[in-house]
């Protein structure tokens with residue numbers, strides 16, 4: 001039986017544990033009742049993220065899923081249509097929430113590496129005839145998880161936003177890993193957020209906090225989202241220690257995402273040598289590596305990795321995902337590369 005500390009977990013960047021320093025910050029946090037708006041650190045975190053993304057206001061949400069769902073609920077009316085990408089988190093992994101929680105229908109379009117083009121959206125837009133649901137919102141994902149952490153080109157986002165504005169469509173960004181895009185490209189987070197009416201940023205992915213996302217947008221939008229957060233049962237009380245973790249992550253764990261990207265690139269190189277990298281190296285742009293196999297045996301390969309102490313995610317019967325993160329250092333990188341060679345060589 002492998003000792004727990006020897007297991008290397010690359011299933012997701014959500015598996016990280018708060019460091020001793022982060023725990024100290026959480027322990028020392030002053031707290032207040034956030035439903036009364038009296039948790040000072042939470043107010044600070046919400047304002048910090050709103051400022052960082054150039055928006056008027058922010059709201060702490062327990063999860064990225066809830067944050068996306070609150071954005072959809074706050075931007076739409078039942079019966080509206082939401083245009084999204086076929087492999088997006090919102091369409092695949094949020095339990096059908098848009099239908100249940102917002103009464104909207106999703107219209108998924110297949111992007112290349114998760115990237116949509118304005119022409120595709122133009123073809124999709126419904127006429128204002130009574131037969132049709134009315135398109136009201138476009139959601140994009142940056143970086144794109146299922147596409148393998150691909151960065152959305154800013155020029156493409158801006159073209160889509162231009163089209164959206166012309167046709168009175170709102171724009172929401174699932175920016176669960178937006179800071180990975182920022183670190184990979186050097187583009188200012190405000191520039192990435194500017195074309196969107198709302199952005200959801202996760203603190204609990206690469207940034208390494210134990211919980212939380214912050215949804216940002218105009219003051220009016222956040223006011224609506226705040227009401228729906230309460231209605232969905234997400235009003236929280238003494239959350240200062242969670243805010244302290246988020247503030248610590250933003251102050252100390254953003255720049256280091258570059259290390260995750262370097263290690264993912266090294267894993268991708270090994271996979272390329274082994275003939276199982278899904279795409280060429282240029283598509284491993286951040287902290288996610290996707291492996292593809294000729295046969296439908298991803299689950300068997302996952303089990304072999306597990307026997308060797310390497311945990312990975314099966315994303316389809318022929319694909320496996322590896323995600324680097326702050327609890328995965330250079331020593332573990334060396335071991336992980338050896339394990340890949342042993343199992344796949």
Ligand SMILES: Cc1ncc(COP(=O)(O)O)c(C=O)c1O
Nearest residue numbers: 063064065066089141145174176
């Ligand atoms: C792109 C993207 N959006 C949203 C989420 C949802 O985040 P959570 O697990 O906090 O609900 C994830 C989770 O991995 C994600 O990858």
